[in-house]
Amino acid sequence: MAEIMYWEAIRRAHDEEMARDPLVIAMGEDIGVAGGTYKATKGLYDKYGPERVIDTPISENSFTGLGIGASFLGVRPIIELMSVNFAWLAMDQIFNSAAKVRYMSGGQLEAPVVIRSPGGTAHQLGAQHSARMEKVFMGIAGLRVVTPSNPKQAYGMLKSAVRCNDPVFINEHELMYNMKGEVPDSEYFHPLEGSEVTRQGRDVTLFGYNISVHWSMQAAEILSKQHGIEAEVVDLYSLAPLDRAGIRESVSKTHRAVIVEEAEAPVGVGAEVMAIINEECFFELDAAPVRVSAKMVPTPFNHTLEKASIPNAKDVVAAVLKMLGK
């Protein structure tokens, strides 16, 4: 099993799927000749040519819609939206066309597109390049939302998403493209539904997804070493649908839940997980669940303010200690 970077994992999935099926295409801003802002399509333009690795104009809504229309006839587009902030512009086509066409056609048409986009706060990118938008995507019927937290998931989810007949939104992270991790040498398809226990524990469950899985893992190590608290960490790599059974199982074991999210709390992943806990296993709880979330501010430019606006491992540790009365 080789250790490769997150961007390399995405690139490999592209390459394998494009080599296998001539109807798989990649499209987005600067993904071709320039090789992609995050190198996710590096070298593919030379290998597959301009008809299949398409540098689009800066017209997010319409090039996304164009990919969706192509998918109606069996093309499998992998669309890169350079930043999730730009996905706001493509909402119309993603929500009104891709997510609804199967239903409103009575099952006659489907839109098997993959839309990949990095979200999250990186390094002083300012308010309009730092959004977390998963909360918006995960509430839409007809759309799958996954968010890989490591290279293995990034590779395997893109592979599954390309072949899945539903539209899939893959929420990546600007800070994670250079993260290294093990990816199977042989072809691997990661599930698009479910969750994964990334650390076993007994005292509290830390629910994270994407980058917040890593904060949760760091927090769990601190809690274990410094406080003797064994936290379980659950990676909610599928945000739509959320893994109700996985959430119930872990909370039924630890009886305590902290949800860690990079986004602002209102109408978010944390709110949704809390609701599921209430619905699925309220009487298993020994304490009221809490959220560790971003501050309700447009992301500031100043680095100190920026860091203060999003949570980190220390905030998770503090939330757990408070919950346990320590």
Added chain:
Amino acid sequence: MNAADKKRVLREMLFARRFEERCYEAYVERKIGGFLHLYPGQEACAIGVMEAARPGHDYVITGYRDHIHAIKCGTDPKAVMAELFARETGCSRGRGGSMHIFDVEHRFMGGYALVGGPFPLAAGMAKAIKMKGGDEISICFLGDAANNQGTFHETLNMAAVWNLPVLFVCENNLYGIGTATHRSTAVTEQYKRACSYGITSNQTDGQDIDQVYAAARVAVDFVRSGQGPYFLELMTYRYRGHSMSDSGAYRTKDEVEEWGKRDPIIILRDRLIEAGEITLDDYQAMDKEIFAEIENDIIPYAENSPEPKVEELEKYVLAENDPYVKGGVH
């Protein structure tokens, strides 16, 4: 079109008129719910263009005024009416409604209700056609007001850059809902706007099906021969309001009367009578036949069809049992 073709398209236009008028009645009777956008006045547009194209072979997409486009592509009018009656036998299984008629078998790729939404979808289908090497073309029918959406500009640009086999048909009925084009649009002649993207374009009379056909023949051949996108503007008029909830108060009586004199059905009918191809009696007999078909065949089919089952409410949201959802299938 030869004489036989012209008689057939006259019947198709008259059928379209009567079909839509019957929808109006059914709506008033509350047998059809939701929004309903009718086509009377514009019949020569969809029927004339598709006469020059290959219905059932070329891919067609449009907005919410979509019943007649589907029927011309080959959709059974019974399935359209059943859809309007929200029945399981409807062409979208009662899940779509008037604004979302779909019939993929006949390559009618749907009616969409966001103004301008189909532009990129049409270009995408053209991209797919090009990749797969077929001789189909993608045809996008939309109104003039859709050209004030960003998708018009973004899509025409991409269609031109990538030389896609897509025909944009603009049915210019002079109003965007209830706002006159000149009050909302700096350049009211739509074909000129397409020129700014280097797209070959033309404008013609949308009330005279012979002219529509002739212009569409050129446009379709252009696109099918691989020369790239084409934009065809058809000057037309809708005799009813934008939708059923529109009183049409924004239009003068004179204007409506003027356009009434240019009824596409009457223009073709009189031309055929003058040429000795049909008599007025033939026309009236045709009308009676259509009336009987609608009343005895189409409406009872829609009325007597079952509604979708509530147990199947959540069907068609996502693919069923897609193996890749579970991963690890290999």
